[in-house]
Amino acid sequence: MTKQISCESHDYFEIVCMRHSKIQLTLKDHRSVLGVARDIIRKASSELIVVDSSEGVVEVDLIDVVVLKALNNPIEAHNFEMVF
16 A cells, blocks of 8 residues: 555645745655755655755655755745644
């Protein structure tokens, strides 16, 4: 069975991708990914967020994200933090 996140959580990922927001992801293994949110894609049975980072394009499984921060975006209301 495919592991999934809640619809509400998914909405936040879609919002940052739609806005091409600057984001920071904190993962279950405590790694951090910093960059610009680009898209959500499906590979096999996983949904991945595509992030343009200083290391290049990074794909992160949504179920591995424990904190999503939208930060340093020009419109203050577009900056937020979600803990999953």
